[in-house]
Amino acid sequence: MPELLTCPAGGLRLSTVLQVAELESTTGVLALGQVGEVHLRDGVPTAARYGAHEGVDALLEFFLDPPGEMRLVATEVAPGPVLGNPVGLVMEGCRLADEWARLAPLVLAVVRPDELSPEQEPELAPFAGLMRRAYTPVGAAGTGGDPAGAAHRSDHATVCERCAAGGGGADASACPGRTARVGRAAGPDTWLSLGRRLARAERYDEAVVAFINAVRLDPDSRVAKQNLARASALASQLGAR
Amino acid sequence: MRLNAAQRELSLKIVYYGWGLSGKTTNLSHLHGSYPEEQRGRLLQLDTETERTLFFDYFPLHLGQIGGYRLKFDFFTVPGQSFYGSTRRAVLEGVDGIIFVADSSPLREEANVTSREDMRRTLADSGRPLDTIPHLHQWNKQDLRDALAPKLMDRYLNPEGAPSIPAVARNGVGVWETQSAIVRLVMESVRAATTRSVRRHA
Numbered sequence: 001m002p003e004l005l006t007c008p009a010g011g012l013r014l015s016t017v018l019q020v021a022e023l024e025s026t027t028g029v030l031a032l033g034q035v036g037e038v039h040l041r042d043g044v045p046t047a048a049r050y051g052a053h054e055g056v057d058a059l060l061e062f063f064l065d066p067p068g069e070m071r072l073v074a075t076e077v078a079p080g081p082v083l084g085n086p087v088g089l090v091m092e093g094c095r096l097a098d099e100w101a102r103l104a105p106l107v108l109a110v111v112r113p114d115e116l117s118p119e120q121e122p123e124l125a126p127f128a129g130l131m132r133r134a135y136t137p138v139g140a141a142g143t144g145g146d147p148a149g150a151a152h153r154s155d156h157a158t159v160c161e162r163c164a165a166g167g168g169g170a171d172a173s174a175c176p177g178r179t180a181r182v183g184r185a186a187g188p189d190t191w192l193s194l195g196r197r198l199a200r201a202e203r204y205d206e207a208v209v210a211f212i213n214a215v216r217l218d219p220d221s222r223v224a225k226q227n228l229a230r231a232s233a234l235a236s237q238l239g240a241r
Numbered sequence: 242m243r244l245n246a247a248q249r250e251l252s253l254k255i256v257y258y259g260w261g262l263s264g265k266t267t268n269l270s271h272l273h274g275s276y277p278e279e280q281r282g283r284l285l286q287l288d289t290e291t292e293r294t295l296f297f298d299y300f301p302l303h304l305g306q307i308g309g310y311r312l313k314f315d316f317f318t319v320p321g322q323s324f325y326g327s328t329r330r331a332v333l334e335g336v337d338g339i340i341f342v343a344d345s346s347p348l349r350e351e352a353n354v355t356s357r358e359d360m361r362r363t364l365a366d367s368g369r370p371l372d373t374i375p376h377l378h379q380w381n382k383q384d385l386r387d388a389l390a391p392k393l394m395d396r397y398l399n400p401e402g403a404p405s406i407p408a409v410a411r412n413g414v415g416v417w418e419t420q421s422a423i424v425r426l427v428m429e430s431v432r433a434a435t436t437r438s439v440r441r442h443a
Contacts, residue, residue, distance in 0.1 A: 015331040023243045023252070023335075087299055087315075088285050094328035095320070101327075236322070 002074045004028060009068040015090045017070055018045070022086040028074040032067035045083040053222075056083050061222060063093030099229035188218035195227055204235035242337050242431060244310070251310045253427055254317065254335055259342035260349065260356040261321025264381040267410040268342065269298045269318055272420055276302060304424070314424065321356065330363055338427040339376040340419055342410075343398055345388035353398055375426035378405040379419045384412070 004026065007017065017030065022043035030038040036050035038059060050058035083089060195210030211228035218224060243252040257265040273284040282301035298318045305312055319329045333339075341360065343353040361371050380394040391407045399405055404422055408415025 013327075013331070015327075016334060019331070019334060023245075025245070025247070085285055090331060091299075091328060094331045095325065098325045098328050101324075233322075 003071060004074050005070070005072040007070040009033075012070070014062055014066060014070070015094055017072065018086060018090050021072065026072065026074070027077050028072055029077065031071045031073070032062055033069060035067060036062070038062075039077045041077045041079065041082075044086050045089060046077060046080050048083060056089070057222075059083060059089060060093050060096055060226070063097045064222065064225070066097075095233075096226055096229055099233045188214045188221060188224060191217065192221070192224050192227065195224075195231065199227070199231050199234070202234075204231050207231040208235055242434070243335070249310050250313055251307060251431075252313045252315060253337040253431070254315045255338045255340065255423055255427065256332055256336050257316070257318045257340045257342055258329075258333075258356070258360050259319075259321060260344065260352040263321065263342045263344045263349070263353075263356075264379075264408075264410040265318035265321070265342050266298050268340075268379070268381075268408075268416050268419065269300065269316055271410060271413050271416045272302075272316065273300050275417075280304075307428075323355070323359070326359075326363070329359070330367065333360075333363055333367065336369075336374060337430070338423045339371070339374055340379055340423050341376065341398075342379045342381050343394060345380050345382045345394060345407075346385050347387055347389055350389075350397065357398055372401065375423065375430045377403050377419070377422055377426065379408050379410075379415060380405060381408045381410050381415075383407045383414075384409040 005012075005017065014032070018038075020026075021030070021040050025043040027041050027043075030040060032038065032050075036048065036053075036058060038045050039047040045059060048055060048059040048062075050061040053061050191210045191214035195207045195214060198204075198207035198210060208228065208231045211224055211231055214221060214224035215228055244250075245252065257268055259265050270284070273281060280303050284298060284300040298316075300316055302314045302316065303311060304314055317332050319325070319332045339360070341357060343349070343357075364371050364374065378394070378399050380389075380391050382388060383391070391405060395402075395405055404426070406415050406419050406422060408419060410416055
């Protein structure tokens with residue numbers, strides 16, 4: 001099988017390779033490091049695999065976690081449905097990578113917001129407040145600080161079982177169960193689910209808090225990271241208007 | 242520029258560059274809506290199938306034939322916010338023509354300068370300085386009460402004296418002129434490159 005391209009780690013970017021493949025209408029398999037591959041038919045991705053991920057999610061994973069060596073080999077690829085417009089997929093991947101690069105130092109490397117270095121402060125300032133809210137101990141007194149309270153107030157009717165049953169009324173701050181479900185007992189999936197609901201309601205600031213908690217509880221969750229990156233970008237876009 | 246001999250197609254990439262909310266998407270949406278469906282591709286703004294919101298715009302447009310080859314222009318915008326650096330790099334890869342869209346509000350002076358500097362740096366880093374690529378400027382939002390005059394915009398954003406066009410993109414003013422001008426510049430560049438190549442092989 002003729003090898004069309006071999007690119008060492010740190011060489012060409014994946015976006016470049018995919019754009020060239022599209023322009024050249026290449027058919028073949030792009031092997032990405034040791035972790036996965038992308039099938040291309042006439043330059044259009046038709047399948048992707050990254051560890052346990054498959055399809056579009058797998059392709060986007062490669063942008064978040066750039067592969068090592070890339071090898072493009074010309075070979076027959078079975079006809080099948082395409083993953084999407086190649087230009088759109090490349091741009092989507094780049095966007096995710098940019099958004100995640102901006103947030104990663106804060107979410108993953110900084111243990112607490114008060115440990116932000118002076119260099120990190122200006123760049124990450126828009127999120128510092130959100131992080132402080134997310135890092136306030138769950139169930140802390142007051143209504144303005146804790147994420148459980150914020151989450152509870154944001155989606156009161158659907159999140160709080162007690163309130164939904166009529167025990168807490170409409171006032172979330174007065175609900176005795178305000179931390180019971182979202183706070184102490186919440187796992188990453190609960191935060192993720194809550195974040196999605198808040199994002200759908202265009203309450204991006206609060207969604208960011210929920211997704212940060214999802215990432216804290218499950219640092220390996222790519223889905224949580226993607227959602228966090230997206231929500232934070234939308235939050236900052238709205239803030240800029 | 243990409244010549245696909247098998248499909249007999251010449252593809253050219255045009256990028257609308259500028260700070261967030263300067264009017265890049267407005268330009269593209271207006272253009273897209275103005276062409277007949279058989280001539281234009283889908284305007285890629287929202288991928289409803291996967292519910293992923295795309296944050297840039299793109300559409301292909303067929304503009305006739307040249308030397309037996311179908312002429313296809315791909316129009317792109319870039320995301321304006323500062324931290325989308327690698328995305329802008331990806332969009333600028335292989336670009337054939339650039340339109341720098343600037344907001345004429347005096348409040349946007351600094352943002353315009355920053356964005357233009359970022360564009361120059363990104364292109365220089367990729368080995369293709371701005372002066373080697375056909376480009377022009379669009380001074381958008383000229384209908385603002387305090388809009389800076391085109392001459393003033395030229396003075397602070399266009400020291401090289403590239404073509405510039407005043408516009409009010411939301412009303413369609415200057416949108417066509419801008420597109421026609423960049424297509425003309427790019428085609429002149431293609432002709433020059435072709436002539437050089439023919440002379441070399443003669």
